[in-house]
Amino acid sequence: MQLTLSRKEQIEQTATALFKSKGFSATSMRDLATALGIEAASIYSHIKSKEEILQRVCFRMANEFFEALAKAESAPSSATEKLKNAIVAHVLVLTSNTAASAVFLHEWRHLSEPFLADYLLLRDQYEARFRSIIKEGIANGEFTVPDEKFAVLTIFSGLNWIHTWYNPAGKMTPVQIAENLSAMLLNGLKNNNN
Amino acid sequence: MQLTLSRKEQIEQTATALFKSKGFSATSMRDLATALGIEAASIYSHIKSKEEILQRVCFRMANEFFEALAKAESAPSSATEKLKNAIVAHVLVLTSNTAASAVFLHEWRHLSEPFLADYLLLRDQYEARFRSIIKEGIANGEFTVPDEKFAVLTIFSGLNWIHTWYNPAGKMTPVQIAENLSAMLLNGLKNNNN
């Protein structure tokens, strides 16, 4: 556990919080400087450009999601369990840093090429891993879904909204959230006991 | 059915498309003017400010959602049917204009006061209507959910992602999407027939 952040990391963290709350475009370098208590020009002793911050946040988060998914997939089990593990892994990354997650999920479109293309490729690869779990579940009868693309979209939409309301100081722990979400996505709202 | 749009409506429509694809802040009045084939200054013969466009889109969509929900709620039925009707109504509004929906859902934070406060109040009122349907379903045993706030959040996240992938020229009709979504949210992925 690193106790002290380098100045560059401090800048990135502060910028991420601003990007989440105001958006990338609406956050000026002068806003960021004010939040850091320095002048806007001083930031350029540490970073090359405003977009560099966005790039670093987006690709660092992409890495975290892939690593978490790899661990979740490693234990061979049923599609149901695989999906549940993948959902839990995804939620844990999301809740571990809601600001960076929000930027990763919503501000990526401000990346310039070739970063934008790289980002979209990674995202598609990530979603494909979920699709194949669902396909497996459909094939062996665990799941009943009209369309696996549709199912994946619904799962991700449920997951990727968490950062807007998750509060680390709230009642639910990340694991509880993940368990509830996967239960709801797998079983639905309906009471199936009667 | 109105066949010709007033110039003001054309501007609003073109702006909405740009706001969806680039975001409000990243869309300049000169971008909008270029898309319309006129000069930026000419736009001000029709509107007062850039934000006025955003305000009109946001509150017009809010109205549409409320009206659709009112109709869906009018027929007294079970909580399950009420919820399904409300979901269908919501999806139909979303798919009827994905650009305006995207702006409504994602660009509202660029509203200035007092419009921002008004918007947030409306949104909370709308969500409260869904919460009360869920509460009713929990109370009479139709639903089994750990937390109704959590359930509503998950429902909305599933619904409000549609605009990112829905294609009017695609295979699924809005009604089919709505039916599939409500089925998935109510019953989950799991095959409950065995």
Added chain:
DNA sequence: TATACAACCTAACGTTCGTTAGCAAATTAA
């Protein structure tokens, strides 16, 4: 003690931004 480096400063650059003023042409209504 001398050197290097990290961190920040002031001043300013060229650009883009939303918007206004004032005017002209075309279309519609009286």
Added chain:
DNA sequence: TTAATTTGCTAACGAACGTTAGGTTGTATA
């Protein structure tokens, strides 16, 4: 035919933007 309205133009405003240049200070290293 005249008047009003709609729709657009050019030119320009002040402000904000991302960024660069060049210099100063304090701290850690040799």
